[in-house]
Every structure is written in C-alpha cells, then in structure tokens.
Amino acid sequence: MAPIAISDLSTPDNHFHQTTSDLSKNPLERTWRGNKEGTLRIQGYPEFMYATDEEGLLKKRQWVKEHLAAAFRFWGKLGYGEGISGHITVRDPILRDHYWMNPFGVHFSAMSVSKLVLVTPEGYVHPTLGAQRPINMAGFHIHSAIHKARPEVEAAGHCHSLHGKAWSAFGRPVDITTQDSCLFYDNQAVYHNFGGIVLAAEEGENIARALGPKNKCAILQNHGLLTLGNTVDECAYLFSALDKQCKVQLMLEAAEGSGIKKTLIDPVDAAFTAATIQYHENTYYNLNPEYELIVEREPAVLL
Structure with missing residues (x-):
C-alpha cells in the first residue's frame, strides 16, 4: 500500500481562527439559508411565546x-x-411560581399531556389543574431550588442516564474535544458533594448554588447529570448531548490509557463555536426533528 501523506493544518503558525464579526448578530440566522429572495425562512419561537394576553398564554x-x-x-x-x-419541570406560563412535571412512577415512554402534574410553590399537587397524581420528592427538592435561584430559566431536567452517571463518578467536567462538546464550553458546573438521595431542601439548594448564575449544565458527582433551558426542548436536548459527550469522554479516557493522546479544542475556536450553538433558539431547534417524529409516530403523546 502506498504511503498516505497527512497535512497538518493546525500548527501554531497557520492555525485559522474564525470570528463572528462578519456574521449575523442573531446566532439562529447563522445556521440556515433559504432562497435568494429571502422569502423562504424558518420560524423561530411561535408568536404566542411572547404573549401577555389570556388567549396567548393559554396557547x-x-x-x-x-x-x-x-x-x-x-x-x-x-x-x-x-x-x-x-x-423534568417547566414553569407554567400563567402561574409563574408553579411548574409542570412528570407524575411518580410513570415511564418516560408512556408520558402524555393529560398525565402531567402541576406543582404548587409549596411542592404539592395542584388540586384542580393537571393530573391528580403524586410526584417524586427528590424532584421537588432539586427543581424548586433551581427555579427559585434561576428565575430566567424555564425548564430543568435530571435523570440517571448510563454514561452520565458513569462519568459523574470522576467528579470532573467533560473536556471540549468535539464540535458538539462546545455546547459545554464555559457552560458546565460540577457539584462535588454527594449527600445521598435528595430528600431535603438544603441539598437542592446546594445543587442550585453549584450551578451558579449562568451555567445550564451540571455534573452531579456520583449521581448523574442536570441541565436547564429557556425551553423544555433546550433542556432535554442539552441533557442528551451531555450524556453523549460523557460517553465520548469515557471512550477517550480508555484510549488515552493505552497511550493515545487526545487533542482539546483551542479555547478561541471553542468560544467561537459556542457563540452560535449555545444560543437558546438553536438548542431549541435541535430537538425539533425528534419532536416532530414523536408526534407523527406517537400521536397519543398529545392526549
């Protein structure tokens, strides 16, 4: 077999860094292109997302x-x-100190609109709105603390995904090694204290404090992952992306243990990429193909 020539384009002398200076100020506009006339466009959030009237808020x-x-x-x-x-919890658009969440003991794959529970600020099931089903106590303690600490956040999600809880045992953030991992550049926290199953308000407050004022992603040591979002779509997508990056990280650690050195993304390039892919409408859109597929194949989800 003939030898293969490999050109190294990433040496310090010729490394090219992109910049957002000549790009659209709206990060969503950087990710797609329509027709030349400019009439073929994608729609951002639905208009009622900004509504203040009763009809819009109900929608x-x-x-x-x-x-x-x-x-x-x-x-x-x-x-x-x-x-x-x-x-997963999401603030109610009308009762802003209430949030919707899943009922206790219902499989994720069986969830539907009619099974969702509305939780009061005190952590009880609302007596008239939503399903009349119990909720997870740990979920209340974690999420109520986060919603209080981060009023700008609409959604929070946590579960015990396989790769997330495996990587959590190291108590380390994921490395920025791939384009997708730039979602977590300067956007992840590690909660280093595992105080047992979260059955006290103080532990939920500690987790919220560890997240800090801006991070949307967290690794809970010896526990799992937690993500936030401006929409539930962003929250759910960030969680899946972080769990995948934990899998990538575990694979890289195993390879590096065999003597193969990994390469981290230059912080300048990571920041450039993050400036687009971390934008909340872009992360919202990343779940849209999954949402449309689920609604098409499992219409009972809307019942």
Whole structure:
C-alpha cells in the first residue's frame, strides 16, 4: 500500500481562527439559508411565546405541556428510564411560581399531556389543574431550588442516564474535544458533594448554588447529570448531548490509557463555536426533528 501523506493544518503558525464579526448578530440566522429572495425562512419561537394576553398564554401553556410530554418520550427513546428516578419541570406560563412535571412512577415512554402534574410553590399537587397524581420528592427538592435561584430559566431536567452517571463518578467536567462538546464550553458546573438521595431542601439548594448564575449544565458527582433551558426542548436536548459527550469522554479516557493522546479544542475556536450553538433558539431547534417524529409516530403523546 502506498504511503498516505497527512497535512497538518493546525500548527501554531497557520492555525485559522474564525470570528463572528462578519456574521449575523442573531446566532439562529447563522445556521440556515433559504432562497435568494429571502422569502423562504424558518420560524423561530411561535408568536404566542411572547404573549401577555389570556388567549396567548393559554396557547403557550398547551404548547409547553405538549413539548414537555414529547421531551419525556424522547428520553424514553434514549433509554433513560430508571425506575421512579428522573424528572423534568417547566414553569407554567400563567402561574409563574408553579411548574409542570412528570407524575411518580410513570415511564418516560408512556408520558402524555393529560398525565402531567402541576406543582404548587409549596411542592404539592395542584388540586384542580393537571393530573391528580403524586410526584417524586427528590424532584421537588432539586427543581424548586433551581427555579427559585434561576428565575430566567424555564425548564430543568435530571435523570440517571448510563454514561452520565458513569462519568459523574470522576467528579470532573467533560473536556471540549468535539464540535458538539462546545455546547459545554464555559457552560458546565460540577457539584462535588454527594449527600445521598435528595430528600431535603438544603441539598437542592446546594445543587442550585453549584450551578451558579449562568451555567445550564451540571455534573452531579456520583449521581448523574442536570441541565436547564429557556425551553423544555433546550433542556432535554442539552441533557442528551451531555450524556453523549460523557460517553465520548469515557471512550477517550480508555484510549488515552493505552497511550493515545487526545487533542482539546483551542479555547478561541471553542468560544467561537459556542457563540452560535449555545444560543437558546438553536438548542431549541435541535430537538425539533425528534419532536416532530414523536408526534407523527406517537400521536397519543398529545392526549
């Protein structure tokens, strides 16, 4: 076999760094292209996402519940179900100090709009709105603390995914080694204290404090992963992406143990990439193909 010539284009003398200076100020606009006339476009968030009138807010509530139910089915598809563990919460668009979440003991893959529970600020099931089903106590302690600490965040998600909990035992953030991992550049925290199953408000507050004021992703040592989002779509997608990166990290660690050195992405390039792919409408859109597929194949999710 003839030798293969390999050109190294990443030496310090000729490494090319891109910049956002000549790109659209809206990160969503950087990721797609329509027709030359500019009439073929993608739609961002639905208009009612910004509504303040009753009709618009009711539409938004229904939209939030449909996307939350589909997010659970997406997690079920990925095999994240682990008995009674795992929860996603989303603020109610009308009762802003209430949030929707999954009921206790219902499989992610069986979730539907009618099974979702509305939780009061005190952590109890709302007496008239939503399903009348119990909720997970640990989910209340974790999520209520996060929603209080991060009022700008709409959704929070946590479960015991396989690769996430495996990597969590190291108590380390994931390395920025791939384009997809730039989602977590300057956007991840590690909670280094495992205080047992979360059955006290203080542990939930500690987790919220570890997240800090801006991170949307966290590795809970000896426990698993947790992600936040401006939408439930962003939250669910970030979780799946972080779990995949944990798998990548475990594979890289195994290879490096055999003497193969991994290469980290230059911080300048990571920051450039993150400036686009971390934008909340882009992360929201990343779940859209899964949402549409679930609704098409499993229409009962909307019931």
